Amino acid sequence: MDAKKKILIVSVGMYGQKYLQEVALGKGGLCAAAVVDVAKDLEERFPVLREKHIPVQTSLEAFFEKDTADLAVISSPIHLHADMVRACLDHSVDVLCEKPLCLTEEETLALKAHAEKRGRFLALGWQLNYDRAVLALRSDILSGLFGRPLYARCLHAMRRGAKYYARAPWAGRISLAGREVLDSPFMNACAHHFQLITFLLGDPNGRPSLPLSCQGELYRGNPEVENYDIAALRFQMDCGAEVMYFTAHPLRQKNLGQEGEIVFESARVTWGRGQPFRAVFPGGGEKVYGMDGETFPLQKLYDCAALAGTGKAPGCGAEAGLGHLRAVRLAQKLPIRPVPKERTEILEEDGDRFVCVRGLEETLRTCAEKRSLPGEIGLSPV
Numbered sequence: 106m107d108a109k110k111k112i113l114i115v116s117v118g119m120y121g122q123k124y125l126q127e128v129a130l131g132k133g134g135l136c137a138a139a140v141v142d143v144a145k146d147l148e149e150r151f152p153v154l155r156e157k158h159i160p161v162q163t164s165l166e167a168f169f170e171k172d173t174a175d176l177a178v179i180s181s182p183i184h185l186h187a188d189m190v191r192a193c194l195d196h197s198v199d200v201l202c203e204k205p206l207c208l209t210e211e212e213t214l215a216l217k218a219h220a221e222k223r224g225r226f227l228a229l230g231w232q233l234n235y236d237r238a239v240l241a242l243r244s245d246i247l248s249g250l251f252g253r254p255l256y257a258r259c260l261h262a263m264r265r266g267a268k269y270y271a272r273a274p275w276a277g278r279i280s281l282a283g284r285e286v287l288d289s290p291f292m293n294a295c296a297h298h299f300q301l302i303t304f305l306l307g308d309p310n311g312r313p314s315l316p317l318s319c320q321g322e323l324y325r326g327n328p329e330v331e332n333y334d335i336a337a338l339r340f341q342m343d344c345g346a347e348v349m350y351f352t353a354h355p356l357r358q359k360n361l362g363q364e365g366e367i368v369f370e371s372a373r374v375t376w377g378r379g380q381p382f383r384a385v386f387p388g389g390g391e392k393v394y395g396m397d398g399e400t401f402p403l404q405k406l407y408d409c410a411a412l413a414g415t416g417k418a419p420g421c422g423a424e425a426g427l428g429h430l431r432a433v434r435l436a437q438k439l440p441i442r443p444v445p446k447e448r449t450e451i452l453e454e455d456g457d458r459f460v461c462v463r464g465l466e467e468t469l470r471t472c473a474e475k476r477s478l479p480g481e482i483g484l485s486p487v
Contacts, residue, residue, distance in 0.1 A: 110410040111138035113174035113198065115165070115189055117151065118144060119272065120203055120230075121180030124406060129153045133407050138174040141165055165192045174198050176413040178406065180230075182275055183208065184284045190216055194223045201409040203230040204296065205426050205433075208285045213430065217423035226418035228409050233301045234421035235404045238395025242374065242382050243305050245392070251384065252370030254306050254346040260362035260473040261298045262290065262466075265354040266452075266459035270330065277330035279437075289332045292433050295352040298363050303428030305367065306344045311420050313428035316340040316348070319435035322478050324486055326355030326444045327460040333441045335465065335486070337478045340432055349476055350432075351469045355444075357452060357461045361469060442487045462486050 112128045112135055114121055121142075128137045139160040140147065147161055148154045154161060162168040169192075177193040179186060179202040187207045193200050200220070206213055206229055220227035233239050245251065270276045275286045291299070303313035321338035335353040342348055346367075353361070360378065367374045376382045382394040408419050444462050452459040468484045471477075479485045 109134055109136045110413055111136055111174040113138045113177040115141045115177055115179040116181035117142050124178045127403050129157050135410055139168050141168055169196045176410050187212055194220055194225050199225045199413040201228045213423055227423045228419040229421050229425050230405050231300050231421055231425055232402045232405050233297055234304050234425055235408050238382050242394045246305055247309055251372035254344055255368045256347040257302050257367040258349040258473055258476055259298045259365040260351045260469055261295045262353040262361040263294055264356040264359045266457040268457045277332055279332045287437055290352040290354050291336045296429055298365055299350045300429040302348055311422055312424050314342045314344040315428050316342055316432045321436055321439050322480055323439050323441045324444050325441050326462040337472055338436055351473050355460045355462045356465055358466050361466055444486050448486055
């Protein structure tokens with residue numbers, strides 16, 4: 106990028122902090138146009154705002170009265186995304202919005218159409234979709250190198266406790282103030298690898314593979330959470346493959362997974378925490394993707410900034426999350442069963458409090474290995 110790209114950072118309460126820290130470095134031709142956030146103590150919490158003379162506004166309207174930007178990066182709560190996306194597009198600003206974009210397919214397509222009408226792009230922050238290894242793997246899948254996909258499975262779970270749920274009023278909620286939230290490990294913290302599978306099995310135009318049906322088991326291990334915090338799910342996809350996904354928060358172990366596998370007619374693709382994407386062929390040959398440090402989680406910021414104002418769009422557009430969104434809504438129709446208190450225990454660690462379901466790690470590992478739901482093999486936690 107030859108000229109500086111002005112980045113408007115919308116909300117720095119959670120993930121937006123990472124964007125602020127990165128843009129403040131001034132690398133890659135980026136500079137901060139402003140921060141928009143309603144919090145009153147931002148300059149105390151983030152001294153870089155004063156150090157770098159970054160303006161702070163409490164609304165998009167106030168910002169656009171005085172200034173503009175090349176790219177808006179939106180990390181606000183989910184139920185605010187749609188209105189903020191429209192406001193930025195209406196002021197001719199390209200948008201990178203954190204996932205998920207919104208909570209219905211209809212609104213997703215409406216926002217996509219709105220961006221097209223305004224002549225601007227709307228990109229989503231599914232960071233794995235910007236990963237160079239993932240893009241190389243997807244290219245080989247689309248070329249037919251591995252044949253037809255047969256099935257996929259992934260285990261991705263992370264422990265979350267009282268501080269996590271206290272960080273925002275919508276955390277763990279199905280709805281808030283009459284508006285849907287649908288927050289859960291599958292919707293939010295552990296969503297990336299399911300979305301990754303739908304992206305890899307999607308079409309050449311960037312549209313993901315979509316689930317046609319869902320079987321599964323949902324449980325609530327933490328009684329203070331409104332929605333489910335344990336999910337074992339099986340989807341039939343429009344590409345013909347079966348996808349199974351296992352995720353949870355009430356664990357003793359901090360991280361479980363990420364362990365993923367897609368089996369094709371002519372290859373088996375695997376990945377995991379600290380491991381590359383690897384395709385293994387029946388004859389014993391293999392092809393390894395990535396692990397050379399060429400991509401990092403905020404690659405999406407630099408890719409979107411580079412294309413801002415050019416009339417071109419990143420490959421991770423508004424439709425990129427449709428497969429995951431449909432899966433979330435299908436799963437949400439399943440009954441949620443509370444785990445009996447006697448099957449749980451409390452872990453106090455690092456000033457936090459965690460509700461843990463006994464044996465949950467082993468249950469999820471076994472189910473992932475056997476491609477089974479807990480109730481199918483006598484491992485239901487209730």
